[in-house]
Amino acid sequence: MNLLKNCAYGFLLLSLTLANLQCKNEKNNNVQVAEIEVAPEKKTVGITKNIFGITPDGEKVERYTLRNDSGVEVDIITYGGIITSLKAPDKNGVAEDVVLGYNRFNQYLDKSPYFGSIIGRYGNRIAKGKFTIGDKEYNLAQNNGENHLHGGLKGFDKVIWEPSVEKGTDFVSLKLSYLSKDMEEGFPGNLNVTVTYILTSDSSLKMLYEATTDKTTIVNLTNHSYFNLSADFSQTVLDHEVTLNADRYLPVDETLIPTGELASVEGTPFDFREPKTIREDIGKQNDQLTIGGGFDHCWVINDQDSGVRLAATVYHPASGRVLEVLTDEPGVQFYSGNFLDGTLPAKNGGTYGQRSGFCLETEHYPDSPNQSDFPSVLLNPGETYNSQTVYRFSTK
Numbered sequence: 559m560n561l562l563k564n565c566a567y568g569f570l571l572l573s574l575t576l577a578n579l580q581c582k583n584e585k586n587n588n589v590q591v592a593e594i595e596v597a598p599e600k601k602t603v604g605i606t607k608n609i610f611g612i613t614p615d616g617e618k619v620e621r622y623t624l625r626n627d628s629g630v631e632v633d634i635i636t637y638g639g640i641i642t643s644l645k646a647p648d649k650n651g652v653a654e655d656v657v658l659g660y661n662r663f664n665q666y667l668d669k670s671p672y673f674g675s676i677i678g679r680y681g682n683r684i685a686k687g688k689f690t691i692g693d694k695e696y697n698l699a700q701n702n703g704e705n706h707l708h709g710g711l712k713g714f715d716k717v718i719w720e721p722s723v724e725k726g727t728d729f730v731s732l733k734l735s736y737l738s739k740d741m742e743e744g745f746p747g748n749l750n751v752t753v754t755y756i757l758t759s760d761s762s763l764k765m766l767y768e769a770t771t772d773k774t775t776i777v778n779l780t781n782h783s784y785f786n787l788s789a790d791f792s793q794t795v796l797d798h799e800v801t802l803n804a805d806r807y808l809p810v811d812e813t814l815i816p817t818g819e820l821a822s823v824e825g826t827p828f829d830f831r832e833p834k835t836i837r838e839d840i841g842k843q844n845d846q847l848t849i850g851g852g853f854d855h856c857w858v859i860n861d862q863d864s865g866v867r868l869a870a871t872v873y874h875p876a877s878g879r880v881l882e883v884l885t886d887e888p889g890v891q892f893y894s895g896n897f898l899d900g901t902l903p904a905k906n907g908g909t910y911g912q913r914s915g916f917c918l919e920t921e922h923y924p925d926s927p928n929q930s931d932f933p934s935v936l937l938n939p940g941e942t943y944n945s946q947t948v949y950r951f952s953t954k
């Protein structure tokens with residue numbers, strides 16, 4: 559009973575301290591606005607914010623930190639909705655940062671291969687930057703050779719999102735909103751987009767995507783986090799064991815546009831139906847691997863009518879960390895960090911070398927607007943685009 563009383567007193571003190579801290583800092587117009595919930599069982603699902611940087615136009619970039627009671631802590635900034643840090647415990651309970659990115663805001667402005675960002679309006683490539691809706695042709699930036707990639711020159715990864723925060727007893731969430739104006743980056747329709755990051759006390763980071771438009775348009779949103787579950791960015795991810803719930807994948811042409819075929823993975827390096835290290839087949843003689851410089855393909859996730867289901871599991875034996883990716887999307891782009899070339903500075907010293915991170919970008923298939931057999935990416939006025947992805951962390 560005494561213990562209980564002491565705890566309650568402790569929580570009260572903590573709350574008062576935090577409340578004070580908040581007042582002080584708001585007065586100073588300064589960092590660290592603390593809003594931490596402390597539930598009776600000592601759970602500390604919480605969210606704090608500070609200033610991460612200022613854009614060249616003078617806009618403030620905020621960084622929100624979402625944390626749960628199991629040691630998972632996620633930093634997300636309002637520029638590009640970028641996950642700048644994601645700490646997850648290893649098998650000994652040591653929480654470390656497992657995503658590539660930068661310590662300083664200016665580094666994101668200088669050059670980033672979409673580290674941790676929201677991608678839109680269109681994730682991955684559109685052939686020759688062209689598509690038609692009805693009989694009207696639209697032209698997009700050809701920012702990847704002759705093709706369009708990841709929303710264009712100033713995609714959703716480079717805009718400021720409007721934040722709003724919500725807290726429950728077992729979750730915290732950061733909702734980011736953005737209005738993409740009619741013809742921004744060449745896409746038709748005023749598109750109202752929200753991306754909500756929800757961290758739960760069972761160590762799932764959920765991403766809920768929603769969008770509405772006033773003209774028929776195309777939408778394909780994703781997150782471009784690069785993971786290295788070792789938390790040591792000087793190591794490659796080749797020892798990670800990957801399982802993909804996919805019997806088929808999309809072969810690509812030399813410019814990484816799908817040929818249209820849904821090919822069986824059976825007997826190919828693309829068969830990840832049983833756990834396999836990335837290292838095992840990535841060096842095999844195979845035309846598709848040559849084109850991609852490794853894995854950079856969209857897998858056709860099985861059970862497409864089942865809503866949110868397991869798409870991928872990645873296990874890092876040395877740390878014991880496990881990442882599961884669940885989604886209601888038809889595809890997942892498994893990218894083995896082939897274009898990382900040792901020129902970008904890593905967070906904890908050194909640089910990001912080739913294959914120092916992998917991405918699992920849940921998505922509709924690349925180039926869908928030009929491939930009538932692929933599931934549609936059209937969004938009409940009156941409809942709501944809805945998509946869900948979950949990054950779930952555990953250890954074994």
Ligand code: GLA
Nearest residue numbers: 671672682854891893897917
């Ligand atoms: C995606 C693409 C890759 C590459 C990266 C960003 O994953 O499929 O080819 O462009 O984004 O570097």
